[in-house]
Amino acid sequence: MLDFFVKYPRLGRLFDMLLPLLATLAALGVGAIMLQLLGANPVTAYGALLQGAFGSQNALADTIVRATPLLLVALGICIAFRAGVINIGGEGQLVAGAILGTLVGLMFPEAPGIVIVPLALVAGFIGGAIWGGIPGLLKAYYNVNEILSTIMLNIIAVQGMNYLLRQPMIDPAQAQLASRIPQTARLAQAFDLPRWIPTRLHLGALIAVILAFVVYIFLWRTTIGYRIRAVGLNPDASRYAGINVKRNIVLALLLSGAFAGLAGAVQVYGVHHRMFTDGSLAGFTGSAGFNGIVVALFGKLNPIGAIPAAFIFGALIVGANSLQRAMQVPAALITALNGLVVVFVVSSDYFSRRLARNRRTGAETPAAPPKSTLPPALSIEGEASQ
Amino acid sequence: MTTELLPSGTARIDHMEMRGITKRFPGVLASNHVDFDVLSGEVHALLGENGAGKSTLMKILYGLYQPDEGEIRLNGEKVIIQSPADAIHLGIGMIHQHFMLVPTLTVTENVALGLKSSRGVRTDLEKVAARINELASLYGLKVDPDALVWQLSVGQQQRVEILKALYRGAALLILDEPTAVLTPQEVDEFFVTLEQMKKDGHALIFISHKLHEVLQLCNRVTVLRDGQAIGTKTTTGVTKQQLAEMMVGRPVGMQPHKAATEVGEVRLSLRDVQAQSDRNHAALRGVSFDLRGGEIVGLAGVSGNGQRELAEVVAGLRPVSGGGIDLVGRPIQGKSPRAVMEMGLSYIPEERMRDGVIKDFTVSENLILREFDLRPFARNGFLDRGAIQHNATDLVKDFSVKTPSLETPVKNLSGGNIQKLVLARELSRKPQVIVAAQPTRGLDIGATEYVHARLLEQRELGTATLLISEDLDEILALSDRILVIFQGKIMGDVPRAEATPEKLGLMMAGEKQADVATTS
Numbered sequence: 013m014l015d016f017f018v019k020y021p022r023l024g025r026l027f028d029m030l031l032p033l034l035a036t037l038a039a040l041g042v043g044a045i046m047l048q049l050l051g052a053n054p055v056t057a058y059g060a061l062l063q064g065a066f067g068s069q070n071a072l073a074d075t076i077v078r079a080t081p082l083l084l085v086a087l088g089i090c091i092a093f094r095a096g097v098i099n100i101g102g103e104g105q106l107v108a109g110a111i112l113g114t115l116v117g118l119m120f121p122e123a124p125g126i127v128i129v130p131l132a133l134v135a136g137f138i139g140g141a142i143w144g145g146i147p148g149l150l151k152a153y154y155n156v157n158e159i160l161s162t163i164m165l166n167i168i169a170v171q172g173m174n175y176l177l178r179q180p181m182i183d184p185a186q187a188q189l190a191s192r193i194p195q196t197a198r199l200a201q202a203f204d205l206p207r208w209i210p211t212r213l214h215l216g217a218l219i220a221v222i223l224a225f226v227v228y229i230f231l232w233r234t235t236i237g238y239r240i241r242a243v244g245l246n247p248d249a250s251r252y253a254g255i256n257v258k259r260n261i262v263l264a265l266l267l268s269g270a271f272a273g274l275a276g277a278v279q280v281y282g283v284h285h286r287m288f289t290d291g292s293l294a295g296f297t298g299s300a301g302f303n304g305i306v307v308a309l310f311g312k313l314n315p316i317g318a319i320p321a322a323f324i325f326g327a328l329i330v331g332a333n334s335l336q337r338a339m340q341v342p343a344a345l346i347t348a349l350n351g352l353v354v355v356f357v358v359s360s361d362y363f364s365r366r367l368a369r370n371r372r373t374g375a376e377t378p379a380a381p382p383k384s385t386l387p388p389a390l391s392i393e394g395e396a397s398q
Numbered sequence: 399m400t401t402e403l404l405p406s407g408t409a410r411i412d413h414m415e416m417r418g419i420t421k422r423f424p425g426v427l428a429s430n431h432v433d434f435d436v437l438s439g440e441v442h443a444l445l446g447e448n449g450a451g452k453s454t455l456m457k458i459l460y461g462l463y464q465p466d467e468g469e470i471r472l473n474g475e476k477v478i479i480q481s482p483a484d485a486i487h488l489g490i491g492m493i494h495q496h497f498m499l500v501p502t503l504t505v506t507e508n509v510a511l512g513l514k515s516s517r518g519v520r521t522d523l524e525k526v527a528a529r530i531n532e533l534a535s536l537y538g539l540k541v542d543p544d545a546l547v548w549q550l551s552v553g554q555q556q557r558v559e560i561l562k563a564l565y566r567g568a569a570l571l572i573l574d575e576p577t578a579v580l581t582p583q584e585v586d587e588f589f590v591t592l593e594q595m596k597k598d599g600h601a602l603i604f605i606s607h608k609l610h611e612v613l614q615l616c617n618r619v620t621v622l623r624d625g626q627a628i629g630t631k632t633t634t635g636v637t638k639q640q641l642a643e644m645m646v647g648r649p650v651g652m653q654p655h656k657a658a659t660e661v662g663e664v665r666l667s668l669r670d671v672q673a674q675s676d677r678n679h680a681a682l683r684g685v686s687f688d689l690r691g692g693e694i695v696g697l698a699g700v701s702g703n704g705q706r707e708l709a710e711v712v713a714g715l716r717p718v719s720g721g722g723i724d725l726v727g728r729p730i731q732g733k734s735p736r737a738v739m740e741m742g743l744s745y746i747p748e749e750r751m752r753d754g755v756i757k758d759f760t761v762s763e764n765l766i767l768r769e770f771d772l773r774p775f776a777r778n779g780f781l782d783r784g785a786i787q788h789n790a791t792d793l794v795k796d797f798s799v800k801t802p803s804l805e806t807p808v809k810n811l812s813g814g815n816i817q818k819l820v821l822a823r824e825l826s827r828k829p830q831v832i833v834a835a836q837p838t839r840g841l842d843i844g845a846t847e848y849v850h851a852r853l854l855e856q857r858e859l860g861t862a863t864l865l866i867s868e869d870l871d872e873i874l875a876l877s878d879r880i881l882v883i884f885q886g887k888i889m890g891d892v893p894r895a896e897a898t899p900e901k902l903g904l905m906m907a908g909e910k911q912a913d914v915a916t917t918s
């Protein structure tokens with residue numbers, strides 16, 4: 013099949029674009045087998061999934077609400093990956109942004125919403141930027157692997173959140189009770205992001221879509237974006253061109269974190285109206301910090317591509333939940349389904365890169381032959397001497 | 399098959415024919431019904447301008463590309479070559495201009511790489527090493543099988559590539575610009591090997607932009623132009639001039655015209671400069687010289703004697719460990735590469751693919767790599783697409799960079815056209831000082847002529863140029879003065895009028911100028 017697409021590059025590129033979608037379908041295909049094994053009819057099950065994700069105005073709104081933090085995180089991931097740094101810290105950055113954003117609302121409960129909401133979103137942006145900037149500095153100046161440091165910062169973020177929500181930031185009402193549920197007070201109603209009544213759809217979705225275009229312009233139409241992409245593609249040539257590679261690595265991780273942080277603040281002001289924890293990260297983030305990475309890959313690291321990618325992924329999450337409710341299959345299946353999609357999308361990315369490698373020839377640096385076509389053993393010798 | 403065997407034990411390819419090969423890329427017809435063949439025991443040269451389609455044709459033969467039309471026949475039988483694996487299986491080997499060795503592995507490991515091992519790794523490696531020695535003595539390819547590849551010189555690495563191909567049973571060997579990176583001495587040794595292979599009945603295809611090499615080594619030569627085969631000639635009885643005209647389609651002047659210029663004030667001054675190499679050896683051991691406006695100073699030397707470090711030190715890319723450098727009267731110590739550039743330095747790096755361009759950026763993006771954040775390309779932090787486009791249109795035209803569009807990623811251009819792009823960018827900046835490392839490596843005759851003319855034009859404009867080249871002919875043709883570097887020291891400073899290849903050759907081998915002067 014590879015050869016076919018190598019021969020017809022145009023078809024190949026179309027195939028490239030559709031590949032994540034095909035990967036998702038393939039994952040759902042494998043999921044169908046699992047459903048069958050569990051005794052559920054896959055057709056009915058996927059019917060329930062579609063119904064849950066798109067079946068009604070509310071369902072659609074929920075899908076979009078679910079997609080919003082995914083999109084915001086994915087935008088940040090696009091920036092980091094374009095700079096050649098791998099940010100796995102979306103979860104921690106999201107929490108850091110949520111905490112800082114929440115603090116703003118808690119500190120000024122009487123202030124007008126028109127002031128507090130923008131301020132809180134900016135605070136979220138900054139919180140994430142700090143949490144992303146740290147691994148950036150560590151990588152650029154102390155050569156610390158960013159994958160490790162961002163994962164560690166995820167752990168620190170969850171512990172910090174657990175402490176803050178149990179002690180200083182706990183809802184005063186809860187503090188009186190024996191249960192002491194670790195959550196903050198509900199933020200003033202005036203601070204709720206505008207909603208499209210009667211659904212749960214809030215302004216955050218629009219902000220995220222607008223920002224997708226902003227990030228696109230940032231990456232391809234500004235000098236900073238040029239630097240970031242140059243550093244990601246060829247640090248040597250960038251250095252020769254006078255670009256400060258270290259500084260741009262820090263900047264990219266910082267911005268990447270900032271978007272995750274913004275996602276956190278948007279979740280607080282648009283959806284939950286408070287912060288809470290169940291002790292794990294996923295309790296608050298809904299794993300948006302991780303899934304955002306998949307969304308970004310799904311969208312080919314293009315901010316505009318991330319919009320449909322986030323939508324599809326949001327639909328999958330919302331739909332899978334109603335599938336689980338309708339079919340009474342174990343909840344673990346939903347996690348498995350999600351995981352399947354991640355694995356398929358990520359490996360399809362590898363596949364398409366291999367395809368691209370076959371299609372191109374860097375002038376005199378021709379493509380190394382793909383692994384599967386490596387020379388057939390020492391047999392050449394044997395045959396030749398027949 | 400009942401064909402004869404080569405000394406290496408491989409079946410001979412008596413005749414390879416490519417017929418009516420056509421290959422289209424988006425916006426380019428890279429091969430246009432090309433017929434090409436090669437016989438056992440001959441070297442057939444492929445000649446053509448940058449982007450004429452030489453590499454493309456050879457990549458088709460090696461299975462890296464599939465032709466849109468046409469067929470390939472080996473010993474009269476039609477074959478389909480889907481991949482390099484197929485090609486190797488059929489006895490076709492290819493040496494790319496940029497080697498594909500793993501620097502951290504030994505020679506043996508590199509040769510064994512990608513071969514499936516039937517038994518334990520160890521026994522295989524021993525077998526491989528034995529076979530390498532056998533092949534090496536057969537073809538005079540001296541290498542130590544246990545040496546690590548990064549420790550080898552470029553010439554030695556090339557021998558490893560050839561051994562690798564022979565090991566895999568290559569009866570037909572494609573050599574894509576093999577001599578571009580070799581020193582003249584290495585070329586001589588390399589040709590001895592090729593002559594041996596030819597005598598033994600290998601079929602060889604040789605790509606080069608150097609006409610004297612083609613005439614010296616090859617039996618036949620086919621000229622490509624714009625994807626079409628213009629003609630095939632036997633090398634007996636053709637002249638360089640004729641070949642050049644076939645390639646370019648018009649008469650070419652082989653000798654650059656040099657006007658007399660006034661030498662101006664000192665633009666670049668090095669005083670006792672010392673610097674370390676990447677491997678922490680002393681690469682520059684007290685280098686001092688002045689470079690004045692309006693002169694081209696050639697830096698001759700066998701590669702690896704500190705040229706690269708010298709260029710990088712001047713460009714602000716490598717710290718000095720002693721001494722000082724002044725650019726236009728101001729010290730550059732502690733300045734960033736960017737600051738040095740803004741002080742008026744243009745730098746043409748030797749490793750263009752690594753340091754000169756960003757492969758995945760488009761042509762127009764690469765053309766602003768040095769000044770993307772300055773006017774007119776940037777305004778308030780935003781890129782001005784109009785200005786970028788305009789700049790690219792002009793430079794592509796001025797330097798005749800062959801590209802399907804300005805938005806084509808640079809990795810899709812031919813090697814020579816990438817070099818032209820770098821030159822276009824660096825020379826169009828009105829620099830005070832140019833450091834040009836191997837500026838015409840991989841360029842065709844027309845383009846080389848053009849670059850020479852551009853460098854001379856800069857000289858007339860009063861620019862100071864340091865020309866680092868392994869090509870003595872180039873240095874002699876362009877330079878006003880010639881410095882010879884050996885083991886990180888300048889062996890002498892010879893005015894052009896007194897320079898002869900012999901004299902320079904002795905100094906390149908480490909003799910002091912004074913000694914050379916007295917002995918000759």
Ligand SMILES: Nc1ncnc2c1ncn2[C@@H]1O[C@H](COP(=O)(O)OP(=O)(O)OP(=O)(O)O)[C@@H](O)[C@H]1O
Nearest residue numbers: 373423428448449450451452453454811812813814
């Ligand atoms: N993968 C590709 N995609 C698109 N165009 C390509 C690709 N490979 C080569 N080309 C185009 O095909 C033409 C022929 O390129 P090729 O590399 O064969 O030239 P060449 O004769 O080897 O030149 P040089 O002497 O500069 O190495 C060029 O115009 C080049 O831009």
Ligand SMILES: [Mg+2]
Nearest residue numbers: 452453812813
């Ligand atoms: Mg080529």
